[in-house]
Amino acid sequence: MRKLSCCFFCLLFLVGAVNAAQISLEVVGQGMPKYPIAISPLKNTGAAADPGRISTGIADSIVYDLDLSGWFRVLDRAAYIEDPQKSGDTLGGFDFKDWSTIGAVGLVKGRFAVQGDDLTVELRLFDVAQSKELIGKRYVAKARDFRRIAHKFADEIINQFTGTPGVFNTRIAYVSTSGGRFKEIHIAHLDGTERFQVTNNRTINLFPSWTSDGKSVIYTSYKDRSPGLYHFELFTGKEVKWSSANGRYIGGQASPDGQYVVATLEIAGNSNLYLLDANGKAIRQLTSDPGIEVSPAWSPDGRQIVYVSDRGGSPKLYILDIAGGKSRRLSYSGSYNTAPAWSPKGDRIAYTGRVGRRFAIFTISPDGGNARQLTSESYDSEDPAWAPDGRFIAFASNRVGRYHLYVMQAGGENQRRLTGSGGDDTKPSWSPRLD
Amino acid sequence: MVHFKMACYMVIGLIMLAAGCAPSAAKKTDTAASDSAGSTPKASTSPSPGEGKRDTARESTTDRSSLGQLQEGKSSETTGPLKDILYDYDSHSLRADAREILRANADWLKGNQAARVEIEGHCDERGTNEYNLALGAKRAQAAKDFLATLGIGADRLSTISYGEEIPVCKEASETCWQRNRRARFVVLPGRPAS
Numbered sequence A: 001m002r003k004l005s006c007c008f009f010c011l012l013f014l015v016g017a018v019n020a021a022q023i024s025l026e027v028v029g030q031g032m033p034k035y036p037i038a039i040s041p042l043k044n045t046g047a048a049a050d051p052g053r054i055s056t057g058i059a060d061s062i063v064y065d066l067d068l069s070g071w072f073r074v075l076d077r078a079a080y081i082e083d084p085q086k087s088g089d090t091l092g093g094f095d096f097k098d099w100s101t102i103g104a105v106g107l108v109k110g111r112f113a114v115q116g117d118d119l120t121v122e123l124r125l126f127d128v129a130q131s132k133e134l135i136g137k138r139y140v141a142k143a144r145d146f147r148r149i150a151h152k153f154a155d156e157i158i159n160q161f162t163g164t165p166g167v168f169n170t171r172i173a174y175v176s177t178s179g180g181r182f183k184e185i186h187i188a189h190l191d192g193t194e195r196f197q198v199t200n201n202r203t204i205n206l207f208p209s210w211t212s213d214g215k216s217v218i219y220t221s222y223k224d225r226s227p228g229l230y231h232f233e234l235f236t237g238k239e240v241k242w243s244s245a246n247g248r249y250i251g252g253q254a255s256p257d258g259q260y261v262v263a264t265l266e267i268a269g270n271s272n273l274y275l276l277d278a279n280g281k282a283i284r285q286l287t288s289d290p291g292i293e294v295s296p297a298w299s300p301d302g303r304q305i306v307y308v309s310d311r312g313g314s315p316k317l318y319i320l321d322i323a324g325g326k327s328r329r330l331s332y333s334g335s336y337n338t339a340p341a342w343s344p345k346g347d348r349i350a351y352t353g354r355v356g357r358r359f360a361i362f363t364i365s366p367d368g369g370n371a372r373q374l375t376s377e378s379y380d381s382e383d384p385a386w387a388p389d390g391r392f393i394a395f396a397s398n399r400v401g402r403y404h405l406y407v408m409q410a411g412g413e414n415q416r417r418l419t420g421s422g423g424d425d426t427k428p429s430w431s432p433r434l435d
Numbered sequence B: 001m002v003h004f005k006m007a008c009y010m011v012i013g014l015i016m017l018a019a020g021c022a023p024s025a026a027k028k029t030d031t032a033a034s035d036s037a038g039s040t041p042k043a044s045t046s047p048s049p050g051e052g053k054r055d056t057a058r059e060s061t062t063d064r065s066s067l068g069q070l071q072e073g074k075s076s077e078t079t080g081p082l083k084d085i086l087y088d089y090d091s092h093s094l095r096a097d098a099r100e101i102l103r104a105n106a107d108w109l110k111g112n113q114a115a116r117v118e119i120e121g122h123c124d125e126r127g128t129n130e131y132n133l134a135l136g137a138k139r140a141q142a143a144k145d146f147l148a149t150l151g152i153g154a155d156r157l158s159t160i161s162y163g164e165e166i167p168v169c170k171e172a173s174e175t176c177w178q179r180n181r182r183a184r185f186v187v188l189p190g191r192p193a194s
Helices: A006-010 A054-069 A143-162 B002-020 B066-071 B096-111 B129-149 B174-180
Strands: A035-039 A072-074 A106-115 A118-127 A132-142 A172-176 A184-188 A205-210 A216-221 A228-233 A239-242 A248-254 A260-267 A270-277 A282-285 A293-298 A304-309 A316-321 A327-329 A337-342 A349-355 A358-364 A381-386 A392-400 A402-409 A425-430 B117-122 B157-163 B182-187
Touching (some): A035 A054, A054 A072, A054 A106, A054 A118, A054 A143, A106 A143, A118 A143, A132 A143, A205 B129, A216 A248, A260 B129, A293 A337, A304 A337, A337 A381, A337 B129, A349 A381, A358 A381, A358 A392, A392 A425, B096 B129, B129 B182
Parallel strands (some): A035 A072, A035 A106
Antiparallel strands (some): A172 A184, A205 A216, A260 A270, A337 A349, A349 A358, A381 A392
16 A cells, blocks of 8 residues: 555654763854764674664664764774674773774764564763763664664764754655656655655656645645645555646645645646645635746744745745735845745745856845855756754755755755665655654 | 653653554555665555555546656657747747747637647746746746637637646757747547537
8 A cells, every 4th residue: 555654654662761961062063073973883682683784774874864964974884993792882891992092082882682573772872082971762663663763863962962853863755757757756764765655656746845744745746637736644645636626736835833735826827825724725815916926935933935926027035924915025136046945943045046057055044135055056956945953955956967865054064965766856855853 | 851851752752653553454565665775675566456546647548748648658749730839938928930830720720620729838947847837837828818819719728837847858958948948739639519
């Protein structure tokens, strides 16, 4: 059945307690040198062998996440001195000197045991210089969900050092051609694992957008021959088409509070923004300009919508105050600005802007000031999507040929290509934190 | 205290998860193949019985629309009696050459009174897909409105936008971009008069 098995996502139970004192914030972050950390493969303390390669699998996932954050320099496993299956994973059970000599400032160690389908994991973060344990967690899950544990612990590590949890227990929804001629909606972790195909209808599917509870994806599909808006529940497989009697919906974005959806409705060639309820029923029309009004995105407080309008001649960004109904122009520089996305922190709006013959990602303050170009105009970068913490942006770029998904920090640092579906991957949407 | 709050969240989270989880009847899930070396099952590309209806598109053997051609793996180059019209970049205005073609298309439609046409609006690949979907709709509507002024009944003309999604060529060149900035006129399969 085309749905996510509920167990696939939800049987993660957090048991353990937080140990030791929180060390000071800002140990990692923008402008700081990367924090050298070692991630040891886990010790197998169960009776069963490890054919699922959980020992290195969990470590690899943590490595991937911390590396992608751009705040950590993960030390190469080839340099590790001790054998994790022989040494201990708790204080007193191993020698911190084995880690300080290779330059580790932070260290992650752990243990796991598999019994049948079930997996128990303990993970600990240590401060090597002070020989202290900073975090200790215990997790119970299905063995096949071992990567989820890694993502949760990576988010804990980031919380420890920055005061805000990481965003690695999330998913990206995106459009992929998978090398073929159709465009389908896919969901995967940032590292490309746990991939799930939302659509498989051999047409064009576009504009995936997560709902705020992380349980559904809204997207536009041509599967009914002309474009329509669809709401798909991941765990039940239930899909509902949202139609208008008067025209066709192009793209919808769910509100942060889960109560509304803003969508573009095209009637006889005119595209305007409409406010819908969470079931796709139209509440009212938000814009009524004869030009093109498209690409809406909510402010995090749900009171404003940033969108694209060509009422000034070419596509520019405008901000609508929903209660008052008035719009003001946001972008004054650049001749073609589109695909806006409002940071969950509220402080910046990302968008795609034309520079010469190319498109680049910019961010701008909601008052219109301090526009910054984050990607190079030597190639195209488009479709910015914010992580739920407002510290990362996912986007699509053709800098190495085909379109691939990338992630960077909110200031443009550490641009990294993500593993994709093999083909052109575009239009990422970043899920809320899961669980 | 951090510890107490965390414990509370854990318990609440567990209760919510337990409440919200539908028991999964079968272990099989329709997941696509994962990159990981391991155990994730491959997706079945044919929908399972009862599920397929929900997710397949309607396909027609005489579907000459760009979407129909795409599904059959064919080019959507126009071969029928009605010619494409082309547009300038970021514009839906009808140029003089476009109006010429529209007059010729109108003549054909007047000579074939039973024919109904779907007007497709297309864009080149530059700019975002949403904006181009809306621009394609404007292009299709502009062509329809002009045909209406030439006396073609609006009930014979439907519109659809494909934005930049179904191009006839893919090179990043001005020549190819111009070919894609088009409206296409697809004669719909005939229906008995109602």
